[in-house]
Amino acid sequence: MARRRDLADQQQRLSAATWSVLAARGLPGLTLRAVAERAGCTTGMVLHTFADKQALLVHARELLHWRTGQRADVAQAAAGTPRAALRAVLLQAASPTEEKREEARVWVGFLAAALADPVLADLHRSYNRRFVDRIAALVAAACPDWPSADCAAAATSLVALVEGLNVLAAVDPATYSDEAQHSAIDTALARLDAPL
Amino acid sequence: MARRRDLADQQQRLSAATWSVLAARGLPGLTLRAVAERAGCTTGMVLHTFADKQALLVHARELLHWRTGQRADVAQAAAGTPRAALRAVLLQAASPTEEKREEARVWVGFLAAALADPVLADLHRSYNRRFVDRIAALVAAACPDWPSADCAAAATSLVALVEGLNVLAAVDPATYSDEAQHSAIDTALARLDAPL
DNA sequence: GCGTTACCGTAACGTACGCTACGGTCTGGA
DNA sequence: TCCAGACCGTAGCGTACGTTACGGTAACGC
Numbered sequence: 001m002a003r004r005r006d007l008a009d010q011q012q013r014l015s016a017a018t019w020s021v022l023a024a025r026g027l028p029g030l031t032l033r034a035v036a037e038r039a040g041c042t043t044g045m046v047l048h049t050f051a052d053k054q055a056l057l058v059h060a061r062e063l064l065h066w067r068t069g070q071r072a073d074v075a076q077a078a079a080g081t082p083r084a085a086l087r088a089v090l091l092q093a094a095s096p097t098e099e100k101r102e103e104a105r106v107w108v109g110f111l112a113a114a115l116a117d118p119v120l121a122d123l124h125r126s127y128n129r130r131f132v133d134r135i136a137a138l139v140a141a142a143c144p145d146w147p148s149a150d151c152a153a154a155a156t157s158l159v160a161l162v163e164g165l166n167v168l169a170a171v172d173p174a175t176y177s178d179e180a181q182h183s184a185i186d187t188a189l190a191r192l193d194a195p196l
Numbered sequence: 197m198a199r200r201r202d203l204a205d206q207q208q209r210l211s212a213a214t215w216s217v218l219a220a221r222g223l224p225g226l227t228l229r230a231v232a233e234r235a236g237c238t239t240g241m242v243l244h245t246f247a248d249k250q251a252l253l254v255h256a257r258e259l260l261h262w263r264t265g266q267r268a269d270v271a272q273a274a275a276g277t278p279r280a281a282l283r284a285v286l287l288q289a290a291s292p293t294e295e296k297r298e299e300a301r302v303w304v305g306f307l308a309a310a311l312a313d314p315v316l317a318d319l320h321r322s323y324n325r326r327f328v329d330r331i332a333a334l335v336a337a338a339c340p341d342w343p344s345a346d347c348a349a350a351a352t353s354l355v356a357l358v359e360g361l362n363v364l365a366a367v368d369p370a371t372y373s374d375e376a377q378h379s380a381i382d383t384a385l386a387r388l389d390a391p392l
Numbered sequence: 393g394c395g396t397t398a399c400c401g402t403a404a405c406g407t408a409c410g411c412t413a414c415g416g417t418c419t420g421g422a
Numbered sequence: 423t424c425c426a427g428a429c430c431g432t433a434g435c436g437t438a439c440g441t442t443a444c445g446g447t448a449a450c451g452c
Contacts, residue, residue: 002397003449026312028224032440042401043440053440105311112308114367115301116222125368132371156372157380161353164360171310172321175328176352184353191387198428199419228410238431239411249410398449405442412435419428 010049011059014039018060023102027109032056054119061110061120065127068093068103072134082141083192089138090185093131093162094169096178104170132159143192154192161188206245207255210235214256219298223305228252250315257306257316261323264289264299268330278337279388285334286381289327289358290365292374300366303359328355339388350388357384 017039022030032043032053039046050056075092079085094100114121136155140148165184169176213235218226228249232239246252271288275281290296310317332351336344361380365372 002451003399003447005399027308028312031438033438044401044442045399047441048400108304108308108311111363111367112223112304115304116225121367125371128364128368129371153376153379153383156376157357157383160360160364160372160380161357162360163364164356164358167307167363168324168356168359171307171317172324175321175325176356180349180352183349184356187349187353187387188384191383198421198426199417199430201429227408229408240432241430243411244430394452396449396451399447401446402444403442404444406440408439409437410435411437412433414432414434416431417429419426421426422424 007049010045014046014049014056015059015063018056019063019106022060022106022109026105027113030057030109054117057113057117058119058123061123061127064103064106064110065123069130072131076134076138082138083189086135086138086142086192087185087189089135090158090162090189091182094165094181094185096181100166101170101173104166108167108170128159132156135159139192158185158188161185203245206241208259210242210245210252211256211259214252215259215302218256218302218305222301223308226253226305250313253306253309253313254315254319257319257323260299260302260306261319265326268327272330272334278334279385282331282334282338283381283385285331286354286358286385287378290361290377290381292377296362297366297369300362304363304366324355328352331355335388354384357381 014035017035018030021034021038025034032046035056036043036046046056050059071092072089075088076085079088092100110120111124114124132152132155135158136148136151139151139154139158140146143151146154161184165176165181169181210231213231214226217230217234221230228239228242231252232242235242242252246255267288268285271284272281275284288296306316307320310320328348328351331354332344332347335347335350335354336342339347339350342350357380361372361377365377
């Protein structure tokens with residue numbers, strides 16, 4: 001036996017470095033050397049912690065999901081009514097702050113990467129469906145008399161709206177300002193109160 | 197004087213090849229060699245037609261905008277009422293066919309590229325704002341008594357919804373099926389008939 | 393204190409990239 | 423018919439990538 005390392009800690013540090021590089025230079029700039037430099041170590045250490053670059057990517061993708069899920073949990077728990085919880089979760093999923101805008105850029109990067117990487121595509125589908133299910137459950141709680149099919153349809157629409165706002169705001173924050181995103185979500189939610 | 201070439205034709209062929217590669221292999225797979233192979237020529241010819249890779253990307257981005265704009269024109273002209281035109285334009289912007297799904301993948305690729313490339317970002321903003329303006333004009337025509345600010349807000353919401361559907365369907369066509377996209381758009385349009 | 397061994401930095405490999413220089417090829421005008 | 427020259431395929435440049443092999447180094451058991 002000899003030197004022991006804290007594997008989990010190393011993975012987290014490298015995940016943070018991966019995130020930082022991803023936000024600063026985008027997906028094309030995400031290289032092992034850049035991650036190592038940001039983490040203050042060498043590529044050798046990176047590839048001793050993660051088997052290869054794809055493992056690092058997968059870990060960073062899980063980190064993104066964990067962050068957004070965590071924030072959604074907080075927003076949901078802080079709200080009083082189901083309706084308020086729905087609104088809070090949707091609003092936090094949009095990107096009013098610079099931190100969220102950074103997340104949106106990273107999200108777009110992973111989305112584009114998923115188009116050519118089956119593993120990342122599977123992760124994306126899984127995480128997105130989980131988000132849709134969460135929204136569907138909140139819609140069902142806010143509108144108890146709705147059939148579940150309508151809740152599911154409303155959930156997919158709301159998620160599409162939120163992700164669309166995120167994506168468009170990532171590259172054009174002037175047109176898709178915080179207020180524009182806010183009003184878009186509130187207008188969509190107003191439909192829940194007065195269904196056809 | 198000597199051999200003459202059809203520059204416009206070559207540019208169009210190479211743009212189409214860029215398009216094809218982007219749809220098939222995603223943004224990381226978009227290399228000059230891949231484009232040349234798809235176009236049946238060499239990298240030398242590619243770089244004699246376009247100054248560099250960015251010029252090729254810009255031309256392909258313009259081609260994408262031209263295609264979608266063309267299709268929107270057709271849908272808009274074929275509709276009878278402003279309301280029908282709005283619905284037709286939004287529905288064709290979604291991706292019910294494999295061809296549109298390919299366009300959506302390409303769109304995502306350019307979006308991700310725009311995050312790191314200011315020139316592509318400018319193009320993206322310009323084209324997207326033009327699309328928002330088109331939708332806003334159709335909303336204004338369909339709802340003549342609305343203030344223009346409300347039309348603009350509705351337009352940004354509708355565009356965000358449509359692009360969100362496109363983006364999500366590109367990577368998860370099962371969850372975001374044609375019917376789901378259809379009903380999402382129709383539900384959003386129904387709000388125009390019964391404003392608050 | 394010392395050897396063993398897990399750990400990781402160093403260096404380099406092979407590959408693929410964007411891009412360029414050059415020379416062959418084919419065309420259009422005289 | 424023939425030549426000037428526009429055109430483009432070939433080959434390779436320099437660079438950066440992911441990955442690997444190896445040797446130094448530091449810590450744990452005895």
